[in-house]
Amino acid sequence: MEISRRKFLKSISAASGASLVSKSQFAHGAERFTGWPERFGILTDITRCVGCRSCEAACNEINKLPAPKIPFEDQSVFEKIRRTDAQIYTVVNRYPNPKPGGPAVYVKKQCMHCDEPACASACLVKAFKKTQEGPVIYNKDVCIGCRYCMTACPFYVPAYEYDEPFKPEVKKCTMCFERISKDGIPACVEACPMEAMTFGKRSDLIRVARKRVIEQPDIYIDHIYGEHEIGGTSWLYISGVPFEKIGFRMDLGTTPYAELTKGFLGAVPLVLILWPAFLIGVYMFTRRRQEMVETEAENFEIEEDQQ
Amino acid sequence: MTGYIEKKHTFRSWVIEKLFMGKTIKEYLKGLITPFNFVAALILLVGVPVSVYRFTQGIGPSTNLSDNNPWGLWIGFDVLAGVALAAGGFVMGTAVYLFGLKEYHPTVRPAVLTGFLGYFFVVVGLCFDLGRPWRLPYPMFVSVGVTSVLLLVGWHVALYLATQFVEFCPALFEWLGLKNFRKWVIKLTVGATIFGAILSTLHQSALGALFLLTPGKLHPLWYSSFLPVFFLISAIVAGISMVIFESMLSHRVFGNRINHQGVDFDKLTLGLGKAAAIGLFAYFALKWVGVAHDNRWDLLNTPLGHWFLVEVFIFVFFPCLLFTWAVRKSNAALVRFASIITVIGIIINRINVAIVGLNWNLEDRYFPHWMEFAVTITIITVGVLTFRWIVNRMPVLYEHPEYKEIDQ
Structure with missing residues (x-):
């Protein structure tokens, strides 16, 4: 099958034109599926x-x-x-x-x-x-x-x-x-x-x-x-x-009914991303506190030795 | 030739030491004759043929499931209650490794083992319920239904099972004497704990979210858009209660194997009781937010409404008060008692959601077939036997002498 240059350009412009026309200026952020039109x-x-x-x-x-x-x-x-x-x-x-x-x-x-x-x-x-x-x-x-x-x-x-x-x-x-x-x-x-x-x-x-x-x-x-x-x-x-x-x-x-679980499923990526960040934060915090306690104990021992 | 005999000898002594707990085979077999094992053997004597019957004759003849009631005891108890009660592993892991509550370290290994076995036997129970259990990997690899909450449950339970195995590996490698492997796997602990906490948060709540699709079938007092939160919070409480309950059982049964020097188990029990009291109170309050949200107060004064009140007051609020009272009075025994009521309460809740409350307005109600009970009891028995087998051999309830004080 051969496609002439002219024909190719024509189809490209038609396609881009169609995509420009079909997208409404007022596209809603989350469009709801309302059923296949020809069903x-x-x-x-x-x-x-x-x-x-x-x-x-x-x-x-x-x-x-x-x-x-x-x-x-x-x-x-x-x-x-x-x-x-x-x-x-x-x-x-x-x-x-x-x-x-x-x-x-x-x-x-x-x-x-x-x-x-x-x-x-x-x-x-x-x-x-x-x-x-x-x-x-x-x-x-x-x-x-x-x-x-x-x-x-x-x-x-x-x-x-x-x-x-x-x-x-x-x-x-x-x-x-x-x-x-x-x-x-x-x-x-x-x-x-x-x-x-x-x-x-x-x-x-x-x-x-x-x-x-x-x-x-x-x-x-x-x-x-x-x-x-x-x-x-x-x-x-x-x-x-x-x-x-x-x-x-x-x-x-x-x-x-699909809407009933949408909220839950939508929250899943949030948990997947925010939960590790939060838990790692907690872990770092705990470790830091422990290190502080340990250094304080060491300092205390040194002070005692000096006395 | 001498080398061969030596090798054979070491293998033999390895078997005797690791598998027969240092006894000769004759001694070991003799030791098996106990009243507990007798009961277990009787259960298996019924359970094994029933299992064969289920897998050769189908779900129809072995259950009371029907087109109207497609889910029964195996989903309500084995899967829903099973997963909730196995939450202890993630709760204690998070508390000890992430929140730094190190004094609870002795509870982590039994909790992780309970969690791992719990999930494992949940999957076994699920295989009885599935029409084609051999297609279990399909949702992962063959045809992925991304709109399904159940897909999330499937993936997470599989990943969490693997995570808990990693978390249990240190004990396994200590038992086998594989020091290098242990060193390597112990480095994964914090990562595995974080991963496990994420997975648990999601799949515990997802089990509740499964029922978001049943607004017209599940009784309004149990149906709520908060179901995912109910399931998550109650699973955390169930996990803590199971740790308390199981540490009590372990002390009775494996008392001679528990060797944590300087650990005051009563004090740990009281601490866990405090956590359970707070969790239960939050859960109790949330349950009422659920009723208020749907504004179905009128249903409270119906037979199922009374049953709802029993669940919420006797199995949530009452143990909550017991925990609080026991902690104030430093009464560890009362904490243990409250934990048993809590565990029963969570089981009742899962049964209520999956069986009692579901299809409540239908004439065609479901009650399990005796074979369904037989399978469930058999799975629990095999689970307990496996737990005992592992605890008797691996360092779960005690610290391995060679690994004390390292990697803490």
């Missing part, structure tokens, strides 16, 4: 879900998970609230409608694919990664199995293969990362007969969600769950009943 997300409209569990079946099939203990058609699973585990990456739970006489509410649960995931911030081997496409994915090849991700996740999502003695892995929804990176859509979204889920750019989904909420205030409550929760999630929910009545935590705040 995908999924909007779940809880009012449309009928609890058919087609999404669970599709997820099971696409991830080649073992057959469930209770068949997907069996309604008896709704008798108790379930969570995800190493063999089930998504579950649909049934909650009684808080409005008297209203139909039961079905809520699909899976990894929320946080914009700044607690699991990724906790992991000491970078096994979790928030991809630019949106999914939070896991790398089994570096995981040491400390399970700090599970302790850190506020949504109780990551699960562990406890019964696997030699190659245990953390298991969770991948938002069908492989499919969406080949322009596909997640299996659960595709399988849903009610179009309860919409896949798309997260920024578009927020607009769609807001439109529905604004246009039909008698159906929806005015909250898009995941828009701001712990700094935003790729998975978004809108609902007809208050979220706290259907198993959502409302006390998580809007601060990304």
